[in-house]
Amino acid sequence: MSGDWENAYQQSLHCIRCGYCQPTCPTYVISGMEDSVARGRNFIARLCYEKETDISRQYKDMIFECLLCGACKDNCAPAVKTPQIMMATRAEYIKKMGQPQLQRFVFRELLPNPERFSRLMKIASFGKRSGLSGLAQALRVFGWFGKGIATMEGLVKHLPKKFFRERLTELKPRSTGSDIKIGYFVGCGINYAFPDVGLATVELLNKNSYPVEVLNNLCCGLPAAGYGDLEAARNLAKQNIEIMEKSGADIIISECGSCSSYLSEYDHLFNDENLWADRATRFSKKVYDINQFLDQFQTQREFKTSQQIRVSYHDPCHLSHYLKITNEPRQLIKQIDGVVFEELPEANWCCGGAGTYNIAHHDISIKILRRKIENLDRTEASLLLSSCPGCLVQLSYGVRKFNKPVVVKHIVQLLNETISE
Numbered sequence: 001m002s003g004d005w006e007n008a009y010q011q012s013l014h015c016i017r018c019g020y021c022q023p024t025c026p027t028y029v030i031s032g033m034e035d036s037v038a039r040g041r042n043f044i045a046r047l048c049y050e051k052e053t054d055i056s057r058q059y060k061d062m063i064f065e066c067l068l069c070g071a072c073k074d075n076c077a078p079a080v081k082t083p084q085i086m087m088a089t090r091a092e093y094i095k096k097m098g099q100p101q102l103q104r105f106v107f108r109e110l111l112p113n114p115e116r117f118s119r120l121m122k123i124a125s126f127g128k129r130s131g132l133s134g135l136a137q138a139l140r141v142f143g144w145f146g147k148g149i150a151t152m153e154g155l156v157k158h159l160p161k162k163f164f165r166e167r168l169t170e171l172k173p174r175s176t177g178s179d180i181k182i183g184y185f186v187g188c189g190i191n192y193a194f195p196d197v198g199l200a201t202v203e204l205l206n207k208n209s210y211p212v213e214v215l216n217n218l219c220c221g222l223p224a225a226g227y228g229d230l231e232a233a234r235n236l237a238k239q240n241i242e243i244m245e246k247s248g249a250d251i252i253i254s255e256c257g258s259c260s261s262y263l264s265e266y267d268h269l270f271n272d273e274n275l276w277a278d279r280a281t282r283f284s285k286k287v288y289d290i291n292q293f294l295d296q297f298q299t300q301r302e303f304k305t306s307q308q309i310r311v312s313y314h315d316p317c318h319l320s321h322y323l324k325i326t327n328e329p330r331q332l333i334k335q336i337d338g339v340v341f342e343e344l345p346e347a348n349w350c351c352g353g354a355g356t357y358n359i360a361h362h363d364i365s366i367k368i369l370r371r372k373i374e375n376l377d378r379t380e381a382s383l384l385l386s387s388c389p390g391c392l393v394q395l396s397y398g399v400r401k402f403n404k405p406v407v408v409k410h411i412v413q414l415l416n417e418t419i420s421e
């Protein structure tokens with residue numbers, strides 16, 4: 001029996017079945033079903049552990065429909081780590097019931113091999129820009145992917161021609177006075193979908209006098225862990241730790257809320273491997289989310305928009321529920337002269353993106369997104385900021401789908417556009 005599974009079981013025993021997680025859980029609020037809330041999910045995990053043979057397909061939806069958003073922890077007196085319990089339960093599920101071949105290939109062959117992954121993303125990007133992917137879809141060329149491929153196609157409007165790592169030469173050299181050696185961790189979403197956000201991050205840090213080394217990191221591992229492939233996640237984590245150690249970076253910065261959060265938790269991944277646990281702890285201590293870093297260490301504090309703009313902010317789950325970073329982004333936005341900040345009702349309510357949840361569980365995801373967009377309407381904002389590429393994809397899709405005249409951006413983009421040099 002794995003240490004992850006044993007730890008998850010012990011954790012699930014802390015649930016006192018009070019039910020206070022119900023109003024905080026997006027999937028429960030939609031379905032009203034006990035198997036869609038932390039209490040029910042923890043009960044299922046416990047049942048699966050105690051009666052090993054019971055972990056079967058009948059529990060699949062209960063186990064995999066959790067968003068892993070972490071909102072339940074906020075209202076939970078014993079602070080039960082339901083997302084971690086769910087990830088370990090998923091790991092146990094795929095161990096017993098098998099993992100889809102394609103998923104295994106992505107997590108174990110593509111993500112650890114950036115050249116191969118990039119080649120595939122180039123094909124996807126070309127297909128998207130040329131319209132060939134739409135044609136292939138119509139002809140059912142990718143029928144073996146299931147209906148998820150059609151959903152994915154609709155979610156992403158553009159894929160860039162050039163990825164972030166191919167655009168580094170566009171960065172203007174700037175004199176940077178600080179001695180702090182920053183290693184910039186490039187998330188997959190930033191590299192392949194939002195290269196402008198990556199460029200804005202590096203520029204913004206440079207304008208604050210910090211030199212930046214772009215790390216040759218791999219995926220942080222969260223997508224694999226989210227589907228229960230903890231072994232693939234650990235392999236990626238080990239390689240990232242080695243890359244960081246070789247770089248000699250004093251701190252590691254990411255502007256992807258999911259990466260920041262998962263990198264900060266690497267130390268929990270190696271409970272069964274002491275040597276790696278120590279290295280992971282040293283690694284995790286160096287991780288800063290960009291909001292946290294700028295809030296504490298920005299040297300440039302003059303920001304001004306060309307005209308007054310009404311702005312709101314959506315909290316990514318991994319920043320708000322996991323890392324508890326909520327004040328920092330708001331402070332950074334409010335310091336900009338010309339911004340009228342309007343608080344988004346239920347700002348820390350998941351947007352329904354949750355990695356690839358919007359593909360795997362599209363119908364539930366849309367119901368969650370609708371609530372977010374209704375709240376956005378109340379702000380009358382013309383610019384919605386967030387701090388995670390997964391949220392940017394989902395929120396951009398939401399404003400398109402529900403025809404809202406709102407621009408969606410990453411917070412670093414607005415800061416970089418308005419900073420005075």
Ligand code: SF4
Pocket residue numbers: 014015016017018019020021022038039042072075076077078079080082
């Ligand atoms: S709030 Fe926490 S302790 Fe109470 S039922 Fe939910 S998970 Fe269990």
Ligand code: SF4
Pocket residue numbers: 024025026027028036037038041065066067068069070071072073082083
């Ligand atoms: S992690 Fe989110 S979706 Fe899962 S049980 Fe907790 S609140 Fe509900």
